[in-house]
Amino acid sequence: MKNIISNINKAFDHRVRLGIMSVLMVNEYADFKTLKELLGVTDGNIASHTKALEKQKYIKVEKSFIDRKPNTRYLATQNGRKAFQAHLDALEKLLNKDINIDNTDK
Amino acid sequence: MKNIISNINKAFDHRVRLGIMSVLMVNEYADFKTLKELLGVTDGNIASHTKALEKQKYIKVEKSFIDRKPNTRYLATQNGRKAFQAHLDALEKLLNKDINIDNTDK
DNA sequence: TAAAGTACTTTGAAAAACAAAGTAAATGTA
DNA sequence: TACATTTACTTTGTTTTTCAAAGTACTTTA
Numbered sequence: 001m002k003n004i005i006s007n008i009n010k011a012f013d014h015r016v017r018l019g020i021m022s023v024l025m026v027n028e029y030a031d032f033k034t035l036k037e038l039l040g041v042t043d044g045n046i047a048s049h050t051k052a053l054e055k056q057k058y059i060k061v062e063k064s065f066i067d068r069k070p071n072t073r074y075l076a077t078q079n080g081r082k083a084f085q086a087h088l089d090a091l092e093k094l095l096n097k098d099i100n101i102d103n104t105d106k
Numbered sequence: 107m108k109n110i111i112s113n114i115n116k117a118f119d120h121r122v123r124l125g126i127m128s129v130l131m132v133n134e135y136a137d138f139k140t141l142k143e144l145l146g147v148t149d150g151n152i153a154s155h156t157k158a159l160e161k162q163k164y165i166k167v168e169k170s171f172i173d174r175k176p177n178t179r180y181l182a183t184q185n186g187r188k189a190f191q192a193h194l195d196a197l198e199k200l201l202n203k204d205i206n207i208d209n210t211d212k
Numbered sequence: 213t214a215a216a217g218t219a220c221t222t223t224g225a226a227a228a229a230c231a232a233a234g235t236a237a238a239t240g241t242a
Numbered sequence: 243t244a245c246a247t248t249t250a251c252t253t254t255g256t257t258t259t260t261c262a263a264a265g266t267a268c269t270t271t272a
Binding site: 052 | 238
């Protein structure tokens with residue numbers, strides 16, 4: 001490992017995306033409105049963060065009509081689950097690691 | 107609590123700042139070069155991320171000359187330590203929380 | 213004393229984040 | 243049955259952040 005943050009996934013750096021993934025790890029799916037309410041962010045925000053995760057193939061989108069209204073569901077992909085778990089492991093390692101600097105010559 | 111990410115600190119959202127704080131939590135101080143090497147990022151990057159943390163008063167900077175060369179040390183403030191620990195607690199809560207959505211009507 | 217190295221800082225472009233406005237269909241109101 | 247409102251998103255454009263390249267001010271080496 002080159003540096004102490006090399007295994008931290010840039011795609012999950014943002015708290016909104018962290019929140020989205022957390023929700024999708026424990027629920028089979030969540031729809032647009034649910035994510036929006038759980039995370040307390042604006043529509044455009046959910047849209048762009050989900051789009052970013054979708055682009056990485058960490059989540060997938062299913063569009064349908066429920067009660068004649070459009071409904072967008074987000075689901076974590078198998079790949080996304082793996083990547084997120086790896087990210088959490090990397091985070092834990094970073095935080096628990098002894099990063100002891102030799103400052104004796106300073 | 108309004109939403110599931112409300113206690114996650116925006117200032118620590120970025121992996122570089124997460125790394126800087128992790129280092130400064132367990133070491134009394136770290137200098138510019140050390141941080142740069144530990145994190146594997148460019149000079150300008152370290153500069154801007156430390157500046158951001160400094161602006162929030164989460165770290166402080168001490169400038170001196172060592173062996174006639176300029177040396178910049180970064181230290182976590184008491185406030186910074188508290189905020190970072192709170193952030194970690196919030197992260198842990200988010201990840202361990204049962205965010206179970208009632209999807210029965212969907 | 214000229215060239216190279218060290219330790220940063222500044223700058224400007226590129227990317228990301230964000231909220232406001234837009235769209236389109238459904239529903240409520242008079 | 244029109245018209246306004248709500249729902250469920252998407253699009254747009256501005257602001258903010260990130261980032262690396264270039265710049266500065268020395269110090270060291272040849």
